Amino acid sequence: MDPLRRMAVFAAVVEQRSMSAAARALGMSTSAVSQQVRQLERDSGVTLLHRSTRKLTLTAAGERFYDGCAAMVAAARDAQQQLAQVRDAPTGELRVSAPVGFARHVALALSGLLNANPGLTLRLLVDDQLIDLIEQRIDLALRFGRMHDSGWVARKLCEFERMVCAAPAYLRRSGSPASATDLMRHDWLLFAAPGAARSFDFSGPGGEALTLRVEARISSNNQYALQQMCLAGLGLSLMVHADVADDLQSGRLVDVLPQWRVSRLSAWAVTPQRDAQPAKVRHAIDALQLHLSGLPGAHA
Known part of the structure; x- marks a missing residue:
């Protein structure tokens, strides 16, 4: 048992006012508590407690030493409470x-x-x-x-569901795709970042599946910027439904091929x-x- 643990045992003895009460509080045997206090006295070379058959009393050195031991135990308890607070409450x-x-x-x-x-x-x-x-x-x-x-x-x-979106002005100028393969002849606004996809898996009516690789006319590493360029009528862009729900509802953007969906x-x-x-x-x-x-x- 290390010196810090012995200090905690000594503090418990003083607080409980007996070896046996301290042993019960600490879940130890009375003899083990007594041994730890004696070892603490041997290591320090100072008598900390006067023992009698009826009670324990602190020596002058024991009183001064107890203050430090009590402060150490209090600090340890506070640290445990801080950990519990971090674990249990969002702070x-x-x-x-x-x-x-x-x-x-x-x-x-x-x-x-x-x-x-x-x-x-x-x-x-x-x-x-x-x-x-x-x-x-x-x-x-x-x-x-x-x-x-x-x-x-x-x-x-x-x-999240994804869809191919375009502004009505772009579709009036370039025409609306009639099928998924028509998407390849349109101007695309694509997200450009390391590992970003250029090929997209589409699923259509009747369980049809199609993989298309498209080239970007405009690319950006900022998805919000692509959304603004799509709203400006500069081309088609693959958008997350949640991001463009308001634009779809207001008619600022159109779901180009609602019967076809890109993988979520x-x-x-x-x-x-x-x-x-x-x-x-x-x-x-x-x-x-x-x-x-x-x-x-x-x-x-």
């Missing part, structure tokens, strides 16, 4: 990373959690490039698409920690999953 700074076009969904998803927990703060890092979770001290990153093997922990939140886009919550997650991360993931699953075109 502290929550650092979240999300793509530019999706940041607005994060704000809505976490608003209830933030309002209910005044001790929780949020730092939202918005970037379409993949952020190093360790270097940027990210607690939770939102990632989309196929997850590659890595040291991170990924939890699937939902899947998976949304993931990625964390750098494999062991027990702090409460702020657990609650944030639950809030994100609940909110995202309720968006247009989302599937749990």
